[in-house]
Amino acid sequence: MDQIKLPTGLRDEFGEVAERKDIVSAWILELFRNQGYTRINTPIVEQRDLFNDFTSANPPYRVFDPAGDDLVLRPDLTLPIARFLSNTNLSLPRKLYYLGTKFEISPELSGGQNQQTQLGIELIGYSTIKAEMEEVIIMHQLNKHFLQNKLTIEIGHAKLVDQILDSLHISPQLHEQLAEALYHKNFPAYKALLEKVGACDELPFLKKWPRLFGTIAEINQILKSVQVPKSAQPLIKELITISSFASSFTDQQVIIDLSSAVPQKYYTGIIFKGYTARSSTYVISGGRYDKLLANLNAKTEPAVGLGINIDALAAITDVEPLTQRPVFVYAKLAEMSEIAPIIEANSNYSLALADSQSEAKAQADAAGATLKVWKPGEGLIEC
Amino acid sequence: MLKIALTKGRVEEKLIPLLEACGIDCTPLVNKERKLIITLADQYQFILVKGDDVCTYLRTGTADLGVVGSDVLAEQSNLSQVDELLDLGTGRCQFIVAAKRDFDWNQSHRKVIGTKYPEVARRYFDGKGEDVEIIKIAGSVELAPLTGLADAIVDLTETGTTLRVNHLVVHDWLDVITSRLVANPVALKQKRNEIFKLVDKLSAVIGANEYENI
Numbered sequence: 001m002d003q004i005k006l007p008t009g010l011r012d013e014f015g016e017v018a019e020r021k022d023i024v025s026a027w028i029l030e031l032f033r034n035q036g037y038t039r040i041n042t043p044i045v046e047q048r049d050l051f052n053d054f055t056s057a058n059p060p061y062r063v064f065d066p067a068g069d070d071l072v073l074r075p076d077l078t079l080p081i082a083r084f085l086s087n088t089n090l091s092l093p094r095k096l097y098y099l100g101t102k103f104e105i106s107p108e109l110s111g112g113q114n115q116q117t118q119l120g121i122e123l124i125g126y127s128t129i130k131a132e133m134e135e136v137i138i139m140h141q142l143n144k145h146f147l148q149n150k151l152t153i154e155i156g157h158a159k160l161v162d163q164i165l166d167s168l169h170i171s172p173q174l175h176e177q178l179a180e181a182l183y184h185k186n187f188p189a190y191k192a193l194l195e196k197v198g199a200c201d202e203l204p205f206l207k208k209w210p211r212l213f214g215t216i217a218e219i220n221q222i223l224k225s226v227q228v229p230k231s232a233q234p235l236i237k238e239l240i241t242i243s244s245f246a247s248s249f250t251d252q253q254v255i256i257d258l259s260s261a262v263p264q265k266y267y268t269g270i271i272f273k274g275y276t277a278r279s280s281t282y283v284i285s286g287g288r289y290d291k292l293l294a295n296l297n298a299k300t301e302p303a304v305g306l307g308i309n310i311d312a313l314a315a316i317t318d319v320e321p322l323t324q325r326p327v328f329v330y331a332k333l334a335e336m337s338e339i340a341p342i343i344e345a346n347s348n349y350s351l352a353l354a355d356s357q358s359e360a361k362a363q364a365d366a367a368g369a370t371l372k373v374w375k376p377g378e379g380l381i382e383c
Numbered sequence: 384m385l386k387i388a389l390t391k392g393r394v395e396e397k398l399i400p401l402l403e404a405c406g407i408d409c410t411p412l413v414n415k416e417r418k419l420i421i422t423l424a425d426q427y428q429f430i431l432v433k434g435d436d437v438c439t440y441l442r443t444g445t446a447d448l449g450v451v452g453s454d455v456l457a458e459q460s461n462l463s464q465v466d467e468l469l470d471l472g473t474g475r476c477q478f479i480v481a482a483k484r485d486f487d488w489n490q491s492h493r494k495v496i497g498t499k500y501p502e503v504a505r506r507y508f509d510g511k512g513e514d515v516e517i518i519k520i521a522g523s524v525e526l527a528p529l530t531g532l533a534d535a536i537v538d539l540t541e542t543g544t545t546l547r548v549n550h551l552v553v554h555d556w557l558d559v560i561t562s563r564l565v566a567n568p569v570a571l572k573q574k575r576n577e578i579f580k581l582v583d584k585l586s587a588v589i590g591a592n593e594y595e596n597i
Contacts, residue, residue: 188469280444
């Protein structure tokens with residue numbers, strides 16, 4: 001029994017589930033290729049240490065190579081690309097795109113999936129905010145093409161929480177606890193911690209902070225009544241610039257979150273998350289990570305990335321049915337060479353792999369295909 | 384419509400008066416008989432579940448909000464991934480460490496701890512820098528020291544009566560436990576105003592006025 005058991009947290013993808021992912025991936029891959037992005041593939045197995053700074057609820061799958069080296073199935077797709085860049089002299093700036101599988105172990109028996117297909121881009125060597133804007137355009141394109149404008153883009157800033165807390169001159173421990181409470185929107189804990197901060201000029205802002213997420217109009221409304229700590233104003237300005245740009249697409253829902261949880265430690269600037277009412281998790285996430293290459297002993301390069309969860313996107317996308325019904329073509333063995341050119345000439349034609357016409361008919365019916373039979377002198381007759 | 388995973392039993396009973404005070408007619412919830420899905424005021428769909436399952440419903444997006452004891456959140460903290468919106472202040476009790484009166488806490492052997500909350504127990508003893516063996520027990524935890532299954536227990540107590548009846552003495556007091564209103568992070572973003580409306584109503588009722596700012 002054990003040998004045919006699928007390991008926990010993994011699944012086979014069959015029929016429509018797998019096909020949806022193909023359709024969604026193919027469209028996005030073509031989009032990036034047409035836009036002049038360069039494709040990159042990296043192996044699914046990497047050195048364990050590459051992911052030292054990667055935060056995850058669970059340790060990764062471990063793999064041992066014959067030399068006994070401690071390897072892992074990659075839990076992230078950006079770090080391997082950073083490794084590639086730090087090992088090569090690729091001329092920068094450059095726009096890269098990738099499609100790959102990553103492995104992140106879900107809590108045991110939680111129904112979560114440990115294997116995820118992700119398609120994404122990395123814009124390496126661009127410090128301009130136009131790189132973030134390019135990502136907004138891509139998210140909007142996906143939204144229009146796949147999600148009938150039901151995608152909400154959430155925009156935050158990876159450094160905002162730390163920047164504001166730094167200005168309070170509180171202990172590192174209280175700083176960390178407050179950040180944790182904000183990221184997890186733990187209001188009772190935040191309120192209790194705020195009492196330890198005591199009276200300060202920032203207090204009116206601090207009191208409203210956990211609820212400071214919503215549309216630009218809603219945020220601006222709240223910010224009218226409280227003063228944003230000075231040190232954070234440039235970051236907020238950046239947030240508003242990008243959010244206003246995103247909102248210039250009138251059919252795009254955009255929200256700002258002034259305490260948006262940072263998906264990974266390597267983010268240093270604007271962060272994006274995309275979701276719909278039909279998804280319980282983020283369909284898209286990404287942002288700016290200017291220090292990542294420096295962490296890997298390479299020259300510092302500004303960079304922005306975006307990852308699309310293909311499993312989540314495919315699950316909420318309505319995929320069009322085939323426009324043409326498949327056709328199975330049956331001919332006697334001696335007549336096969338006559339039908340070969342016809343099959344090649346029609347994209348929805350294939351051979352009926354049966355030795356009798358009745359068997360061919362049954363196979364076509366089972367596959368939802370039309371059966372056409374080759375009659376010498378008459379041609380293909382639908383049957 | 385907000386979908387709310389509600390811990391059935393005591394948490395549910397204590398929530399009803401709060402909802403009533405918010406002007407939400409709870410008759411369908413009170414007279415639910417064996418139904419497990421109940422809609423109130425055409426706005427709130429309550430799904431009655433076990434406390435341990437509340438975060439599962441939220442994590443998978445099956446429910447937007449949940450009402451659950453903070454003991455469950457403490458035990459599931461590493462996998463709960465939920466936002467905590469409000470301390471309802473109900474169902475108050477406290478985590479304790481307790482043992483038989485004659486138990487010597489300074490003895491040299493590795494202590495055996497019986498508990499329904501292995502994560503909470505592990506964090507407590509890790510914090511003390513003490514290596515202990517934890518045994519998970521499904522119920523009647525007080526029995527463990529009495530029968531010799533464990534040296535001490537980490538458990539919840541409301542009044543301490545059960546401990547006293549079983550001749551157990553509290554060695555240390557840990558976190559106070561109350562019912563919490565929790566949310567799925569994506570639902571909170573998408574139904575922000577609807578959710579905060581409920582949070583504000585409940586805050587007003589439980590007298591947590593200072594919440595209006597947060």
